[in-house]
Amino acid sequence: MIDDDPEDLDMATELVKQLHFPNRFIRFSEPLTALLFLQQQDDLPMFIICDVNMPKMDGFELRTELLKYPGLEKIPFFFLSTSKSPGETVLAQECKADGYYQKAGTFLEQEKIFDQMFVAAKEIWENR
Secondary structure, three states: OEOOOHHHHHHHHHHHHHHOOOOOOOOEOOHHHHHHHHHOOOOOOOOEEEOOOOOOOOHHHHHHHHOOOOOHHHOOEEEEEOOOOHHHHHHHHHOOOOEEEEOOOOHHHHHHHHHHHHHHHHHHHHHO
């Protein structure tokens, strides 16, 4: 997960524990750090959750960069943002994101979103 908000990263960490995700959960507060990490990995992550609005490099820029690297473009990629902007949904589609979700107000609502992303990622991998 890539998000510059430490509270959102902490909540995500708790959600992953509660949902018993089978994979290791890795978090980044800066997109460039995440990009460099992903470029050095042999094993691809099950999916990426990324905030949109971050300093230095936003989520759309990160997704665009990932599409340039063989293998990394295959990773299911989901945006998770506080923004309700229809324009951002269009940008997410243009950069071939696999989903755009709005951050929920409660832990239970956010848990449902994470579960939806997990199910979607499994389906995407089965069909790629």
